[in-house]
Amino acid sequence: MALQNTIETINSTLREIMEEDPRVFVLGEDVEMGGTFGATEGCLEAFGPGRVIDTPLAEASIVGIAIGAALGGLLPVAEIQFADFIHAAVDQIVNEAAKMRYRSNGAFSCPIVVRAPYGGGITGGLYHSQSVEALFFSTPGLKIVAPVMPYDVKGLLRAAVKDPDPVLFFEHKNALAYRGFRQEVPEEPYEIPIGKADVKREGKDVSVITYGLMVHYALAAAEELAREGIDVEVVDLRTLLPLDEETILSSVRKTGKVLIAHEDNLTGGIGGEIAARIAEKAFWHLDAPVNRLAAPDIPAMPYAKSLEDFAMPDQQKMAEALRNLATL
Amino acid sequence: MALQNTIETINSTLREIMEEDPRVFVLGEDVEMGGTFGATEGCLEAFGPGRVIDTPLAEASIVGIAIGAALGGLLPVAEIQFADFIHAAVDQIVNEAAKMRYRSNGAFSCPIVVRAPYGGGITGGLYHSQSVEALFFSTPGLKIVAPVMPYDVKGLLRAAVKDPDPVLFFEHKNALAYRGFRQEVPEEPYEIPIGKADVKREGKDVSVITYGLMVHYALAAAEELAREGIDVEVVDLRTLLPLDEETILSSVRKTGKVLIAHEDNLTGGIGGEIAARIAEKAFWHLDAPVNRLAAPDIPAMPYAKSLEDFAMPDQQKMAEALRNLATL
Amino acid sequence: MNALPHIALELSDGDVLAMYRTMVLARALDERANILYRQGKIAFTVTGIGHEGAQVGAVWALRAGHDVAMPYYRDTAVVLALGMTPEEIMLGEFARAADPSSGGRQMPKHWGHKALNIPSGSSPVGTQIPHAAGLGLAVKLKGEDKVVWVSFGDGAVSRGDFHEGINFAAIHKLPVIFYCQNNRYAISVPFAKQSPVPNVATRALAYGIPGVTVDGADVFAVYGAMREAVERARRGEGPTLIEALTYRMDPHTTNDDDRKYRPREEVERARREQDPVRRLREYVLSHGLASSEELEQLEERARQEALEAARKAEAAPPPEGPTALRHVYAEEGSA
Amino acid sequence: MNALPHIALELSDGDVLAMYRTMVLARALDERANILYRQGKIAFTVTGIGHEGAQVGAVWALRAGHDVAMPYYRDTAVVLALGMTPEEIMLGEFARAADPSSGGRQMPKHWGHKALNIPSGSSPVGTQIPHAAGLGLAVKLKGEDKVVWVSFGDGAVSRGDFHEGINFAAIHKLPVIFYCQNNRYAISVPFAKQSPVPNVATRALAYGIPGVTVDGADVFAVYGAMREAVERARRGEGPTLIEALTYRMDPHTTNDDDRKYRPREEVERARREQDPVRRLREYVLSHGLASSEELEQLEERARQEALEAARKAEAAPPPEGPTALRHVYAEEGSA
Numbered sequence A, B: 001m002a003l004q005n006t007i008e009t010i011n012s013t014l015r016e017i018m019e020e021d022p023r024v025f026v027l028g029e030d031v032e033m034g035g036t037f038g039a040t041e042g043c044l045e046a047f048g049p050g051r052v053i054d055t056p057l058a059e060a061s062i063v064g065i066a067i068g069a070a071l072g073g074l075l076p077v078a079e080i081q082f083a084d085f086i087h088a089a090v091d092q093i094v095n096e097a098a099k100m101r102y103r104s105n106g107a108f109s110c111p112i113v114v115r116a117p118y119g120g121g122i123t124g125g126l127y128h129s130q131s132v133e134a135l136f137f138s139t140p141g142l143k144i145v146a147p148v149m150p151y152d153v154k155g156l157l158r159a160a161v162k163d164p165d166p167v168l169f170f171e172h173k174n175a176l177a178y179r180g181f182r183q184e185v186p187e188e189p190y191e192i193p194i195g196k197a198d199v200k201r202e203g204k205d206v207s208v209i210t211y212g213l214m215v216h217y218a219l220a221a222a223e224e225l226a227r228e229g230i231d232v233e234v235v236d237l238r239t240l241l242p243l244d245e246e247t248i249l250s251s252v253r254k255t256g257k258v259l260i261a262h263e264d265n266l267t268g269g270i271g272g273e274i275a276a277r278i279a280e281k282a283f284w285h286l287d288a289p290v291n292r293l294a295a296p297d298i299p300a301m302p303y304a305k306s307l308e309d310f311a312m313p314d315q316q317k318m319a320e321a322l323r324n325l326a327t328l
Numbered sequence C, D: 001m002n003a004l005p006h007i008a009l010e011l012s013d014g015d016v017l018a019m020y021r022t023m024v025l026a027r028a029l030d031e032r033a034n035i036l037y038r039q040g041k042i043a044f045t046v047t048g049i050g051h052e053g054a055q056v057g058a059v060w061a062l063r064a065g066h067d068v069a070m071p072y073y074r075d076t077a078v079v080l081a082l083g084m085t086p087e088e089i090m091l092g093e094f095a096r097a098a099d100p101s102s103g104g105r106q107m108p109k110h111w112g113h114k115a116l117n118i119p120s121g122s123s124p125v126g127t128q129i130p131h132a133a134g135l136g137l138a139v140k141l142k143g144e145d146k147v148v149w150v151s152f153g154d155g156a157v158s159r160g161d162f163h164e165g166i167n168f169a170a171i172h173k174l175p176v177i178f179y180c181q182n183n184r185y186a187i188s189v190p191f192a193k194q195s196p197v198p199n200v201a202t203r204a205l206a207y208g209i210p211g212v213t214v215d216g217a218d219v220f221a222v223y224g225a226m227r228e229a230v231e232r233a234r235r236g237e238g239p240t241l242i243e244a245l246t247y248r249m250d251p252h253t254t255n256d257d258d259r260k261y262r263p264r265e266e267v268e269r270a271r272r273e274q275d276p277v278r279r280l281r282e283y284v285l286s287h288g289l290a291s292s293e294e295l296e297q298l299e300e301r302a303r304q305e306a307l308e309a310a311r312k313a314e315a316a317p318p319p320e321g322p323t324a325l326r327h328v329y330a331e332e333g334s335a
């Protein structure tokens, strides 16, 4: 067991899988020098140039080439340097990768992984802070994972690479989520199944359904509220698509009150779908309206700290929302 | 007043606006010959080559050029031949057009309209049947309209071209929606405000919140149910972003039961957001779980009629869902 | 003495007749599809009529089933030459459950065939070009001796995908042949409104790779250019961009009315002067490779085969509605 | 007798000194920004150090404020030459409310200035290239005599946007100058891994437009090439692609550590041999356009101006939190 943060875990897990399976290779901008965040640090030296490929600055083709390589029998792990730049690849991801199996009636598959650091709280401004999961969330055929705890990151990255379908792997790159938070991560290989949420803290008064950086804030807010006598259950989705409806619903059935929290803006964020499922399938268990906490409806995080602090959901906003809901 | 279908209305409205305002021009693939559906029929002859511009087959730049032209003081109306091909333009729409005003702190705006025929029931298969509104629904800064009644189409197309912000204009291209259904459309110019839903049929037992082709099915299903003594209220959203929350909530507060219906697949469709708003803000008025009717979670409509019929929500499925809800 | 073109290219007389048969059969299948559409038996079709020379000449230079071939929706003759049967093609026209391309999920002519190494293609124009680069990368990294051949129309050249895909293949000298069937129209948009340069092959200069323009109605010219590109690719010298000039004799698809944008005389002239089938027929006859009776028999057989294939496909069952839910993700036991 | 380069280009001695002053001021502002970052006063910066010759030479051929200029994040000297003040630039570094580019909403050096005809730019590389084509279209349709100048790095050339934007501009002969500052790296990726051809200018061949490579450290060579392109554009003859060869003296941004991928000797050599400021200084001195005392004074003034601008910007108020909600859509009374 080693005490690892997320980015170290990504690096060591990638190396572990590349070591094991010669079909796995990474491609993207600046991956040869280790990537802008260090995810592929040392991979070129360890595995040589055919396994770590610097691409031109062209996201559509980073994914397009990955798709082709997958059709050719390889297992590409493509890096999009910042999730904010994944938009140019939407056609390749949504129209090609996600529809390959379906359109060929199961004859062809597209086992690619697209990694993308995302999220705010890094004073990165509009184009280095985005949460882009909602862009892909309406696309059956895709899987989307967004683990934030190093332990989960390892298990889900392995599962993503082994998965026979295209997986988007979103990594929250904020200082706390990427580097600050450390956890014991077993050295031996293990998989965490895609599609399974995890109750990170059991509680009986109110549920918070969340993922990414917000998991850290939810856990901290839960501790804060515990001191006030409010017992919060924290559900970390880990996988966004397919949603683990069962875990969500059983938490809500238990507590009767639910806050859905995400960093992405409110409207059209994936919280809507979660709320809808709850409002349909756990309706008779609800003791209060389904609440959501999210960034306001602005096009993206602004750069100035004053603006970003205003816009980012944080521990304090989380605690307040939970408190309001619990005392309703 | 003339009895017009949707495509004729688009054509005549475009001509009317182009006649009025020399800044308005259309660009897209095959628009010079009138477009594959005839939306720009006769425009080249009427307004000359500078106002109707055939572009190369390149959707990213169709929108990118429109953005530039808008920055240069024109009012471009870009056509994406089928909504299924808008994905390549997601970067330009979401990262550029939608963020122009915000990122420049209000100094620059991006008054473009992007028209795109969408939707299934045309045996068009995976790439000529898509509903793509969910792709854009999480993007503040954009407006999305999807009127289906010719009267609304005229008023909203005019409002879209006059709007100082980027507007996606989705037109359901199914035979009924585009050509079959006709309505009296006033010849004089009028605008329908973006952001206002319309109660297309008043009712007291159950509300259906919908848009696009499904409005036709909802109205027909409502007639069917009326004969069974069930009084259905049909809300046609017309604008998807910004959502007309007030009209939605007041309908739900009145009936206490709501079905949200869309042709797009269930998960991540805009129905989730609507359900979430209802589950938060009209919770205490609800007499039943919030229900949704949508296509199943498949990557896109398949081509074979047997498959498409299975997948497409239709009048019968609508009637059944409403009946179940009303009798709950 | 100058050898006949096919001899100079080391093609046997039998090869020439086989090429002709493939072209004629493709033509018959496409014509049959048009009839089926007019009869209301199928909902839609798109044909490659006029492109057969560019298609058969190209595939003849590949090792069918071994090399990777990525045809586009006009490539009826391509998939025939690769080994798809007329019945398989007709199963696609009728969107039958047994259609090998998509089980009726995609529009006709959206090819895919695992056994023949034809990856599944989509409708968005040009998206397959980076896939070809990626396939080329896989071939190179695995040390295989395959080439990847990717086919598209002149419309695709405008897309960013074209640029990004070729750029990558050229940087890494991947064994890919970018094959453009330039029929000078993207639906109604003439090439001059799509391109500032008169030839697609010119685009190769931007990538430092060979760019070749051939007469797509001349099956031997096509074969010659392709053979060179294939050899180059197999030698590890990288990609080639080939432009075959063709003419689309039919409207864009059965949904299109080309009278809106193409003068009839242009179409008529092309039928007379640029028909690859007619050209090869004249070649065969004038060089005595077959008699006109033999050719007529061959042509009649092709029409019969097409008709027969259509009959069988028509009788085959459509996919069952609920199967629409399958293959969104891998199913138990598949990969 | 050969005229001096600047005389041959009809630049006065005063022009040369003004060019030098602009370059030196840009350098001083960028160096100050680096200091501010190291002092922890600003969160991030990116500089154009090493690119000033390519920038000032280019803008000198434009009519500032009249023509449309679309700078990218390295273009400190560009916006100075266009008329932005040092204080305006520093307001951006500090993300202050009064920052004219974005009111502190975007990262530093993401320019926009309505009065100076600098449209707002974003971070995604290359997306502005089709905008430039669209602006060129607007200029042409409105019958204006503006040109549109769009600037980007070598990285942008790989994007589909580059291809699609230039293609359209070339088809319609739009008055656009595509201006690439090729510093031979996109962050760590050397040009050879981005491009199969050694020069960006070569790409022009694909679009049938002139492609020119100039030494970006030679402000006069840049000016000359630009002047020709501008004249061509104003004459209605269409776009030009210019590649100015530069060297990025700093790491990519303050977040980057370029020691991972660039040998120190390479950077040192560039500083000695490819520094446009040093080159122009030597030119000015060796041709007696100013004395070394005069230049030292000018340089000292520039450093003072940068310092002063930074002080003022630092003292200016940041945007207020709740203003983050503004300008999502047009507000009452705006357009």
Ligand SMILES: Cc1ncc(C[n+]2csc(CCOP(=O)(O)OP(=O)(O)O)c2C)c(N)n1
Residues within 6 Å of the ligand: B029, B057, B059, B081, B082, B085, C074, C123, C124, C125, C126, C152, C153, C154, C155, C156, C181, C183, C185, C186, C187, C248, C252
């Ligand atoms: C990305 C995209 N945009 C638009 C379309 C609609 N469309 C289908 S084929 C076509 C023209 C293609 O022309 P070309 O590539 O020259 O091929 P051809 O049909 O002439 O063989 C268009 C515009 C599409 N399929 N994909």
Ligand SMILES: Cc1ncc(C[n+]2csc(CCOP(=O)(O)OP(=O)(O)O)c2C)c(N)n1
Residues within 6 Å of the ligand: A029, A057, A059, A081, A082, A085, D074, D123, D124, D125, D126, D152, D153, D154, D155, D156, D181, D183, D185, D186, D187, D248, D252
């Ligand atoms: C679409 C996109 N992908 C990736 C990035 C991250 N990124 C920022 S600058 C840069 C390199 C740009 O290189 P170049 O265009 O040569 O400009 P230079 O920085 O060398 O001046 C990259 C990869 C981005 N901003 N946009």
Ligand SMILES: [Mg+2]
Residues within 6 Å of the ligand: C153, C154, C155, C181, C182, C183, C184, C185, C186, C187
């Ligand atoms: Mg064509």
Ligand SMILES: [Mg+2]
Residues within 6 Å of the ligand: D153, D154, D155, D181, D182, D183, D184, D185, D186, D187
């Ligand atoms: Mg560079």
